[in-house]
Amino acid sequence: MALRVLGIDPGLTRCGFGVVDVEANRRASLVDVGVVGTHSEEPLDQRLLAISLAVDEWLDRHRPDVLAVERVFSQLNVSTVMGTAQASGIVIAAAARRGIPVALHTPTEVKAAVTGNGQADKTAVTKMVTRILRLQAPPRPADAADALALAITHAWRGNGLAVPAAASAAGPGGTGSGLTPAQRAWAEAEARAKRGRR
C-alpha cells in the first residue's frame, strides 16, 4: 500500500517531474523522473503548450494519488518568476481537472524535510534524495532532483493526508481538495505504522 506522489518543480525553461511511491513506513522508491524544457526563442503560447501537454502525459502515465508543487513566490528575479507562475497555474489546473488533490510546499519546507536543514544547498538535497530513494547514482537530469524532493516531502509531511480536508484547506501546505480513497487508506496505514513505532 504505497502513496504515489508526483512532484513538479514548475518552470518555463525547465520544468522538473518526479514520481515516487512512498510506503506508510516512509520507505520511498523512485518511479520516474524527468525534465521538460522549452527554449526562450519559442513563442510563449508554444512554450506553455509544451508544458501543458507534458503535465497531462505525466498525470495519465503515472496516475498519482496527489500532486506536490513548489509554491511560487515573487522573487527578486521578476523576469523568470512570471513564467514560473504561468507554468504552475497550468500544472495545478491539470491536476484539479482530474480530481487529483494538489499540495504546495515552499523550497524551505522541502530542504528541511529532506535534509533536516531548511537552508541546505542543491548538492545536499540531491545527495539526500539519492540516499532516500536508494539509488546507485544521483538522479538524472540533475535539476529533476528538486521535483523528487518535493514528492518525498509531501508524503513525509503528511500534508493533506493525515489531516481532514477542511483543516488542510486552512493550513499552509494543502489546498484542501480532500482525500482520495488511496490517500485515506495510506493515512490510516501510516497512523498504524506510527503507533507500531511507539
Added chain:
Amino acid sequence: MALRVLGIDPGLTRCGFGVVDVEANRRASLVDVGVVGTHSEEPLDQRLLAISLAVDEWLDRHRPDVLAVERVFSQLNVSTVMGTAQASGIVIAAAARRGIPVALHTPTEVKAAVTGNGQADKTAVTKMVTRILRLQAPPRPADAADALALAITHAWRGNGLAVPAAASAAGPGGTGSGLTPAQRAWAEAEARAKRGRR
C-alpha cells in the same frame, strides 16, 4: 467577413471575458461579455480549475479566430500578480491546445488604441468601448470592459494579422503562432479596405 477576437483580462479573483467581431473597415460589434470570479477562501486548485473550465467554455462557445490576453507584469502588488500570472498561463495554454493564435497587449497599448491616450483612466476606456461597440449603456459587469478593449485593440492594431508569423514572433505584440485561414482572409480584406480609403 469579420474577425472574431476573444479578449481575456486574466485574474484569480475576477477574470474578464469579451468577444467582439471586427470588420475589415474596423467596425466592431459586441458578441458576448462576462466575468468569472473566484473567492479567496477557496483552495487555489479549485480557483484555477474554475478559470480553466470557464476558458474552455468561452473558446468552445465562440470559436474565436484569435485570443488577446493582457500582458502580465510583475507589478508592485506581488500578492495579486502571482495569481494573475497563474490564470494567464492557463488561458494561453487553453488557446494553444486548440491551435488558436495568442497575442499579448500591455494595458498602455490597450488604452492608447481605444482612447488615443496610453494613460487614460478606467472611465475613459469604458466610455470609448461603449461608443466603439455602439452600445446603449456601458457593458456589464463593469470590469469586463477591459476584456472588450483588449479584443478591439488586437483587431485594430493588426497584431499577428498583417505581419507574417515569423516577424510577429520577434515583435512585442504577437506570440507568432501564424495565421488561421480566417485571419489571413481578414488581413487581406483589411489591406483592401485601407487601399480603398486612400
